[in-house]
Amino acid sequence: MTRMTPSEALVETLVAEEVNVVFGIVGSAYMDALDLLPPAGIRFVSVAHEQAAAHAADGLARVTGKPQVCIAQNGPGAANFVSAITAAYWAHSPVVAITPETGSMGIGTGGFQELDQMPWFQACTKYQVRLNRPERMAELARKCFYVAKAECGPTQLNIPRDYFYGDMECEIYKTSDVSHGAGAEVELERAADMLARSSYPVILAGGGVSISNAVEETRALAEYLTAPVVNTYLHNDSFPGDHALSVGPIGYCGSKAAMRTIARADAVLALGCRLGPFGTLPQYEMEYWPEKARIIQVDIDHRQLGLTRRVELPVAADAGAFARQVLMKLQEKTGSRSLDEQRLAEIKKEKEAWREELRGWSLAPSRLLHPRRFLEALSAAVPKGSIVTTDVGNTCSMCNSYFGFSGPRQFLTALSWGNCGIAYGVALGAKLGAPDKPVFALQGDGAYGISGLSEVMTAVRENIPIIAVVFNNNQWGAEKKNQIDYYDSRFVGTNLQNPDFAQIARDMGAEGFRVELAGDVKEVVDTAVNCGKPVVIDAIIDGSPEVLAEPFRRDALKMPVRHLAKYRP
Ligand SMILES: Cc1ncc(C[n+]2csc(CCOP(=O)(O)OP(=O)(O)O)c2C)c(N)n1
Numbered sequence: 001m002t003r004m005t006p007s008e009a010l011v012e013t014l015v016a017e018e019v020n021v022v023f024g025i026v027g028s029a030y031m032d033a034l035d036l037l038p039p040a041g042i043r044f045v046s047v048a049h050e051q052a053a054a055h056a057a058d059g060l061a062r063v064t065g066k067p068q069v070c071i072a073q074n075g076p077g078a079a080n081f082v083s084a085i086t087a088a089y090w091a092h093s094p095v096v097a098i099t100p101e102t103g104s105m106g107i108g109t110g111g112f113q114e115l116d117q118m119p120w121f122q123a124c125t126k127y128q129v130r131l132n133r134p135e136r137m138a139e140l141a142r143k144c145f146y147v148a149k150a151e152c153g154p155t156q157l158n159i160p161r162d163y164f165y166g167d168m169e170c171e172i173y174k175t176s177d178v179s180h181g182a183g184a185e186v187e188l189e190r191a192a193d194m195l196a197r198s199s200y201p202v203i204l205a206g207g208g209v210s211i212s213n214a215v216e217e218t219r220a221l222a223e224y225l226t227a228p229v230v231n232t233y234l235h236n237d238s239f240p241g242d243h244a245l246s247v248g249p250i251g252y253c254g255s256k257a258a259m260r261t262i263a264r265a266d267a268v269l270a271l272g273c274r275l276g277p278f279g280t281l282p283q284y285e286m287e288y289w290p291e292k293a294r295i296i297q298v299d300i301d302h303r304q305l306g307l308t309r310r311v312e313l314p315v316a317a318d319a320g321a322f323a324r325q326v327l328m329k330l331q332e333k334t335g336s337r338s339l340d341e342q343r344l345a346e347i348k349k350e351k352e353a354w355r356e357e358l359r360g361w362s363l364a365p366s367r368l369l370h371p372r373r374f375l376e377a378l379s380a381a382v383p384k385g386s387i388v389t390t391d392v393g394n395t396c397s398m399c400n401s402y403f404g405f406s407g408p409r410q411f412l413t414a415l416s417w418g419n420c421g422i423a424y425g426v427a428l429g430a431k432l433g434a435p436d437k438p439v440f441a442l443q444g445d446g447a448y449g450i451s452g453l454s455e456v457m458t459a460v461r462e463n464i465p466i467i468a469v470v471f472n473n474n475q476w477g478a479e480k481k482n483q484i485d486y487y488d489s490r491f492v493g494t495n496l497q498n499p500d501f502a503q504i505a506r507d508m509g510a511e512g513f514r515v516e517l518a519g520d521v522k523e524v525v526d527t528a529v530n531c532g533k534p535v536v537i538d539a540i541i542d543g544s545p546e547v548l549a550e551p552f553r554r555d556a557l558k559m560p561v562r563h564l565a566k567y568r569p
C-alpha cells in the first residue's frame, strides 16, 4: 500500500495498464489528474471535438489490441462522447471513457454542466461505474480496464469531480488478461464432424478473427478444408485478400464473388462473428445467404450466439483457439489432405469474373471523375500494409469492393453503427498506434464536415501525419440516392456547397492537394505518403445519379404514399 491522492491513483493505474496516450479536451473537472499526465509519461492529445477523442481512442485500441482512454469535461464534454463510444461498442473495441461529473454534494441539484451521465452510456458500454468513494479510484479504474479487455468493448469510469482530491493508501497493479478458450470438447467434436462431412464448407471470417489475432489459425483450417474464406461486412481485413482462398466481403457494396461462393455452401463456419443482421441482407438483387447450410457460429460473447439466425452449433469460444483445436480434430479424423485444385480454380474464376464486372462499372461514362474509377486508382496507389479508415456514405461504401488487405487491423470502419464522421478521428488514433504505416482516412465531403475538417487542426497541432481523402461530390450522396430512387429527385437538404478543402488544409498548416483525374492519383498519394505532414486530398468526383451505388437501406425504404392533396406531387 502506498499513500497517494485519487488523481495519482488514477494516473498510476493508467501507467500500470501501459496507456501512453489520453485523448480529450481539457476541463476544470479533471485538472488535478491532467496535471500529472506529462510526468507520468502519458501524452495528452487535445482534439477539436470530444467525438474525435473517443474515435481516436477506438482507432488506437483497434490497431494495438489494447485498451485506450478518452476523457472529457462533465456534462457537454461527456455527452459529446456518446456517438463515438457507441461506434467503439459495435467495433468491440476496448475504450475506457473517463467521465468526470458534477461534485458529489451537488448531484441532482441542476448545477453547472450537470448531467446524469450513467444512462447516457448505459447502452454503449460493457461496464460502467460511478466512483462512490475516492478511496476506490484505483480499484474501480482497474475494473474498467479489466472488463474492456475481457468483454471487448467500451467501459465508463464516472468520477464526481471532488473525488479527484484527498489522501489514501492504495495498491496499484496491472489487470490480468483472460483467455476465452476453444469451446467445449463435445462442441469441437461436433464441429469437426460437420466440417468433415461437408462437401462445400465456407468460412465466414468476422471481426473476432482480427481481434483474437487468429488469421494464421483460420488460414490453416481453410487450407486443410480447401474452404473459401469470406469476410463479414466491413471486415475486409479479417483474412488476407491475396490468399487463393480469399473471396472478399459479403454485404452492402461487397464482393459478388464472395456472395456467390457462400450461396453454394452446405456448411458455414461463422468464426468470430455475431452474424449482424445488416451484414447478411440481400445485395445486388441476390439472395445469397445459404438458408439450407448447416451453421457453426463461434463468438466469445454467448449472447450473440443464435441471436439473428438459427444456428446448428453455437460455440462460445475464442476464434483462434477454436480453429486450432478443430483442425487438430479433423486431422485425427481424416488424416492429411491436400488442396483441392479444382476448387481453387473455381474460386479464381469467380474472382476474375467479379473483377471484370467491377472494372466495367468504372468505365461507364461520367461527367467528372467517376467515383469507381477514382477508387480503383486510389486502392492501387495506397501502399501495401497501410491502414485505411472509412466513413459512411455512398462513395465510402463502394470502397468495400476495391480494398483488400494483407493482414488484420488495417481496415477500420464504422461497421454497424454507421455514423458519418468517424474516419478522421479513428485515423488519428490509428497513426499513433502504427507510426510507421501510412494511415488514410477516407470520407465523403459531408462526413468530413461533421468530424474531419476541424480535426485537421488537431493533426497539425499534435503532429499526426495522416492522409485524408475527401470524396468531394458536393452532396450527401447516400441520402440523395434515396431521393432519386424514391422521391422523384426532389432534393431536400442533400446538396452541399463546399469551400476549397485543399486550400483550407494549407491554411491550417497541413498539405493540401486537389485531384480531378484518375491518372494523377498515384503521384499525389506518393507525395502525401512521403511528405511527413498531415495531408488533405480533395478528390473532385462525379455525384450524378448514374454513378451512385444502390441505396444503403433498400431493405427498409418504401415508395411514398400521400393522402393529402397538398403533398401530392
Ligand atoms: C451522424 C450521421 N448523420 C447522418 C447520417 C445519415 N447519412 C448516411 S450516409 C449520409 C450521406 C453521406 O454523405 P457524404 O459524406 O458526402 O458521402 P457521399 O454519400 O456523398 O459519398 C448521411 C447523411 C449518418 N449515417 N450519420
Ligand SMILES: [Mg+2]
Binding pocket: 393, 444, 445, 446, 471, 472, 473, 474, 475, 476, 477
Ligand atoms: Mg458527398
